[in-house]
Every structure is written in structure tokens, then in C-alpha cells.
Amino acid sequence: xxxxxxxxxxxxxxxxxxxxxxxxxxxAWWLAHTQTRVKPAIEALTALPLVLPPTVLGFYLxxxxxxxxxxxxxxxxxxxxxxxxxxxxLVIASVVYxxxxxxxxxxxxxxxxxxxxxxxxxxxxxxxxxxxxxVAVPLSARxxxxxxxxxxxxxxxxxGVVLMVGGNIPGETRVVSIAIYEHVxxxxxxxxxxxxxxxxxxxxxxxxxxxSLNRRFPVHAL
Amino acid sequence: MPSEVLELDLNTSLGxxxxxxxxxxPLDGITAVFGPxxxxxxxxxxxxxxxxxxxxxxxxxxERWLDSPGRVDMPPHRRxxxxxxxxxxxxxxxxxxxxxxxxxxRACPGGATVDEVTAALDLGSxxxxxxxxxxxxxxxxxxxxxxxxxxARLLLLDEPLSALDTERKADILSYLExxxxxxxxxxxxxxxxxxxxxxxxxxxxGRVRGFGATREILERLDIxxxxxxxxxxxxxxxxxxxxxxxxxxTTLDVGGQHIVMPMSTRLAAGDFARVRVRARDVxxxxxxxxxxxxxxVLSGTxxxxxxxxxxxxxxxxxxxxxQHVRARITRASADDLALRVGQGVYALVKxxxxxx
Numbered sequence: 001x002x003x004x005x006x007x008x009x010x011x012x013x014x015x016x017x018x019x020x021x022x023x024x025x026x027x028a029w030w031l032a033h034t035q036t037r038v039k040p041a042i043e044a045l046t047a048l049p050l051v052l053p054p055t056v057l058g059f060y061l062x063x064x065x066x067x068x069x070x071x072x073x074x075x076x077x078x079x080x081x082x083x084x085x086x087x088x089x090l091v092i093a094s095v096v097y098x099x100x101x102x103x104x105x106x107x108x109x110x111x112x113x114x115x116x117x118x119x120x121x122x123x124x125x126x127x128x129x130x131x132x133x134x135v136a137v138p139l140s141a142r143x144x145x146x147x148x149x150x151x152x153x154x155x156x157x158x159x160g161v162v163l164m165v166g167g168n169i170p171g172e173t174r175v176v177s178i179a180i181y182e183h184v185x186x187x188x189x190x191x192x193x194x195x196x197x198x199x200x201x202x203x204x205x206x207x208x209x210x211x212s213l214n215r216r217f218p219v220h221a222l
Numbered sequence: 223m224p225s226e227v228l229e230l231d232l233n234t235s236l237g238x239x240x241x242x243x244x245x246x247x248p249l250d251g252i253t254a255v256f257g258p259x260x261x262x263x264x265x266x267x268x269x270x271x272x273x274x275x276x277x278x279x280x281x282x283x284x285e286r287w288l289d290s291p292g293r294v295d296m297p298p299h300r301r302x303x304x305x306x307x308x309x310x311x312x313x314x315x316x317x318x319x320x321x322x323x324x325x326x327x328r329a330c331p332g333g334a335t336v337d338e339v340t341a342a343l344d345l346g347s348x349x350x351x352x353x354x355x356x357x358x359x360x361x362x363x364x365x366x367x368x369x370x371x372x373x374a375r376l377l378l379l380d381e382p383l384s385a386l387d388t389e390r391k392a393d394i395l396s397y398l399e400x401x402x403x404x405x406x407x408x409x410x411x412x413x414x415x416x417x418x419x420x421x422x423x424x425x426x427x428g429r430v431r432g433f434g435a436t437r438e439i440l441e442r443l444d445i446x447x448x449x450x451x452x453x454x455x456x457x458x459x460x461x462x463x464x465x466x467x468x469x470x471x472t473t474l475d476v477g478g479q480h481i482v483m484p485m486s487t488r489l490a491a492g493d494f495a496r497v498r499v500r501a502r503d504v505x506x507x508x509x510x511x512x513x514x515x516x517x518x519v520l521s522g523t524x525x526x527x528x529x530x531x532x533x534x535x536x537x538x539x540x541x542x543x544x545q546h547v548r549a550r551i552t553r554a555s556a557d558d559l560a561l562r563v564g565q566g567v568y569a570l571v572k573x574x575x576x577x578x
Contacts, residue, residue: 119273120311122298124372125328131299134324138315 002191004171005179006198012087012175013155016094020102020151021144023095028106029132033115047100054097058164061093065165085167090175093165094155101150109143110136146210153206156199228376228404232269232278241265241276241428247421249283249376249404254419254436256409262428263408264308267378270406271305272298282376302330304374306382310361312353318364319349325371333373342397343367358385366394370401377405383414416440416457416498441539441546455500456548458574462489477543481518486576497574504549505570506538508559518571520547524563529553536561540569547571 065083066072075083083089121131159177166173183192228247255263269276280288287296312321322336343363362385383391409415422439424432432439437457460474470485526539536556538549547569
């Protein structure tokens with residue numbers, strides 16, 4: 001059993017989930033509360049990774065991040081490392097690719113909480129940040145859990161974007177899905193079976209957890 | 223000591239709704255905010271609390287909360303105001319205890335403690351309960367307790383007692399009356415307003431239609447057309463003369479004349495009571511009627527008579543000593559009796575209720 005790709009996949013999914021928690025939460029909050037007319041455009045942009053072929057995303061990310069590009073050359077200057085075909089580049093690609101899986105559940109959770117409890121918190125002298133942390137976040141706990149689990153699982157399952165942006169470098173970009181692809185290409189079906197069955201079981205368990213959580217935590221009546 | 227005021231000078235559009243209010247509200251006791259639904263009661267409270275974008279001026283005892291020309295718009299959490307919302311708005315992720323402590327932790331110093339408020343509102347048995355298991359009335363009591371804990375300088379109560387049963391309501395009303403915090407109390411129930419508030423603000427279509435002592439407001443005809451004729455009536459100040467245990471009646475002195483009402487043992491002889499007499503429960507006669515089951519016949523002077531062309535009814539105001547009684551009769555009766563302002567009439571009071 002190869003632990004390298006499994007460990008790398010877990011690390012990529014965990015880092016991506018943490019980064020998206022940090023970036024997706026304010027974006028989802030803003031989308032849930034804004035009344036701006038550009039909201040549909042932002043929502044459409046956020047949802048694009050759901051419908052675009054991963055090759056399209058991968059292609060543009062490659063162009064955006066390669067060492068000759070503005071972002072890519074800055075990164076090389078700062079770290080001495082390339083963004084393409086590296087773990088850092090994979091994180092960026094995964095963040096873009098999994099964005100809707102973080103933002104959409106959070107946005108619906110925040111919208112479901114609504115303004116009423118926040119106004120109640122404000123009338124009890126809680127500042128907006130205080131009310132967010134002590135009222136909105138706990139009331140959206142299920143949304144955070146769903147969003148995190150889906151983001152993690154979706155990142156584990158990505159293939160096309162990883163192949164385009166990261167390639168197949170052991171210990172750096174060779175995640176489980178890429179390893180399976182290579183095993184199949186080289187006709188090592190037994191190894192492909194182990195990893196594939198593992199991913200299948202993992203994905204099922206994750207979805208089972210998400211759906212069970214949706215049943216077990218009743219929506220808090222206010 | 224000059225009484226402090228809440229200055230309101232609002233002229234603001236909120237979506238399709240316009241709110242216009244310009245008045246100085248004394249910061250003592252309870253001010254009822256009264257009017258038909260959709261009249262702007264809740265909007266006024268939300269604007270004072272800072273939940274609605276508004277233009278104009280709001281200042282509490284000189285502290286500017288909103289001053290559009292001066293670009294002051296204090297965020298809600300910094301305004302020293304406590305809100306009890308119609309829908310309680312307890313935090314579902316906390317138990318009752320947690321909801322109360324949430325408020326206590328952020329309160330202005332010097333207020334009541336959780337234990338004191340818990341005792342006052344009889345919440346001891348609820349403290350460890352999740353809020354989803356509370357009844358509507360229990361929720362409102364917890365919400366009220368939570369708001370009282372903030373020790374705010376002004377309380378805004380939006381129909382806080384609508385979900386409570388009568389007995390519990392009476393308990394909480396008397397508790398509210400004894401608080402020293404000034405309150406704006408929204409209600410659409412005349413009885414509640416009459417019972418609670420010394421001062422009443424009437425709002426309809428986003429405009430102030432009346433503001434003053436509750437008794438005077440409830441007697442005004444133009445306001446009664448807003449608040450609904452069915453509820454029109456007057457509050458009468460009466461002194462208890464004696465109880466008659468045999469017939470279960472209490473005799474009261476109203477403007478020097480006697481009326482009898484179902485006995486109220488809460489009152490002792492000599493006590494003053496507020497008695498509400500609804501206009502539709504009063505008939506008029508130009509001579510003292512005989513052989514009548516109605517025992518309460520007050521002799522007085524007709525001081526106002528308002529008829530409307532497109533209505534079958536006329537509203538008469540009768541002065542009885544230093545008190546007023548309103549009667550709602552048909553326009554046809556008013557013409558048949560040839561009623562004129564200034565003439566002596568007898569007000570036949572079919573029923574009256576104690577307010578306190």
C-alpha cells in the first residue's frame with residue numbers, strides 16, 4: 001500500500017479546506033447579506049468551477065501561475081520555487097476548484113440564520129464581529145461542517161486540474177487520483193484497485209456523514 | 223430636575239414606507255406606541271434601535287444616536303437601548319441560562335444580576351432548558367429578562383406580552399410598571415395601553431396622530447377613528463365607596479355620582495380605580511329612565527357630538543362631574559332626541575371594567 005499519495009492527498013485537502021474556510025467565510029457572509037446588484041454575477045463566478053471542465057480551469061491556472069507570468073515570477077522571486085508543478089500551486093488550484101463547495105453551503109447557512117438573531121445580539125450590545133462569532137457561527141455550525149466536509153472530499157476527488165497544474169511528481173503533486181491513473185496506464189490493476197476502492201469507501205462515508213448530520217441536527221427554532 | 227428626553231425628528235423613507243415623527247419624549251415611565259398594524263409602530267422602534275437606515279435626528283438625553291446633517295449614525299450595539307422583539311429572538315444554540323448570561327456579560331455596569339431577574343420573572347425552573355422547548359409565553363419572559371439584564375437607558379418593547387396568558391400578563395405588567403427604566407411599549411390592544419402607560423403616542427400611516435397623556439388620547443375622537451370605533455371609550459377615575467358582598471357588587475364614586483360594578487375584592491373602600499367604559503356600552507337618555515335593568519345612570523352634560531354623513535353612528539361625549547364618558551349611539555337616535563351640545567343628558571352605562 002502506497003502511503004505517499006494518500007498522505008499528500010490528505011495534506012492537500014486539509015490545507016485547501018483551511019484556506020477556503022478563511023476565504024470562503026467572508027465571501028459567503030457578504031453574499032448572504034449584500035443587496036448589491038452585482039450579487040448574481042459574483043454568485044455565477046463562484047459557481048463556475050461546478051460546470052467548467054477541469055481542463056479549462058487547469059489551462060487558465062497554468063497560464064496564470066507559470067514562472068513566466070506576473071504571479072508566477074513574483075512567487076519564484078519570493079520563494080525560489082515554481083507555482084506550477086508544485087504543492088503550493090496545487091493548493092491554489094484546489095482552492096479555486098473547490099470554492100463553490102465551501103461558499104454555497106455557508107451562504108445558505110448564513111441566509112437561514114438571517115438578520116433577526118444578529119439584531120437581537122446587537123440590542124444586547126454585541127458588536128458586529130462579536131455577534132458574528134458568538135451567534136452567527138454557532139447557529140451556522142452545521143453549514144460549516146457540511147461545507148468543510150464537502151470541500152475536503154471534493155479536493156480529494158480532483159484529477160484534471162491537478163494533472164494540468166501539478167503533473168505527477170512523487171511527494172509533491174502525486175495525489176491518489178493521479179496515482180490511480182498511472183497504475184491503470186501501466187496496467188498495475190491490483191494497486192489501482194486498492195486506491196480506487198479506498199477512495200470509493202472514503203467518499204461514501206463522507207457523504208453518509210453529511211447526510212446524517214443534516215438529519216441529526218434539527219434546525220434550531222428561534 | 224429637568225426631565226431628560228428622547229429627541230426624535232425623523233423624516234425618512236424606508237422602501238415604500240414613509241416615517242415622519244418629530245417629538246420630544248420624556249424619559250420616564252411607560253409610553254405606549256399605539257395604532258393600526260402597518261402604521262409604523264415597529265418601524266419607529268427599529269429606527270430608534272438603529273436597525274433601519276433613517277435620516278433625521280435621534281438623541282437620548284443629549285447623546286446623538288442619529289444626526290444626518292452631522293453624519294452621526296451610531297451602530298445599534300452602541301446605543302443604550304434594549305429591545306424585546308415580537309418574536310422573542312432567543313439564541314437557539316444556547317440554553318435559557320446561556321441566553322441570560324450572554325446579555326449579562328455585555329451589560330452596562332450597575333444593572334440587575336441574572337439571579338435577580340430570574341427571580342423577578344420566575345424563570346428558575348427554565349434555566350437549564352433549551353429554548354426550543356419553551357412555550358411562546360416562556361420565550362417572551364426569557365427575552366424580557368435578557369433585555370432587562372442589559373441595563374439599557376431605554377427599553378423598546380414590541381408587543382412583548384402578546385403570547386402570554388392573562389394572569390401571567392398581569393404579573394409582568396406590574397413588574398414593568400415598577401421598573402425605573404423608561405420604555406416605549408408597542409401594542410395594538412387599547413386595554414393594555416390604558417392599563418400600562420401614562421403617555422401614549424398614536425401612529426398611523428407613518429405619521430404621529432397624537433401624543434400626550436393616555437387618558438386624553440383615548441378620549442379624542444379623531445384618534446378613535448384610527449384606533450377603531452369598537453374600542454372607543456373612556457377611562458374614568460373612580461373611588462371605591464363600599465362593597466356589597468350579598469350581591470357581589472362594588473359601589474364607586476364617579477364625578478360625585480355612584481355606579482355599581484361586579485365586586486373587586488382587590489380594592490378597599492377609599493381606593494382609586496381606573497374604570498374603562500367603552501362607548502358602545504353607553505346609551506343616552508334625555509330624561510332619567512325608569513324600570514330599567516341598567517343600574518348605572520349618570521347625569522351629565524353633553525359636551526361634544528360628532529356625526530359623520532356616511533356612518534350610521536354618532537359619538538357623544540358626556541361630562542359627569544370632573545370625568546368624561548363617551549357614548550356611541552346611532553345618528554338617527556341623536557336626531558330623534560334632538561341632542562345639542564350643552565344640554566343635560568343621562569348616560570346609561572351597560573358595563574364597565576376595572577383597569578387595575
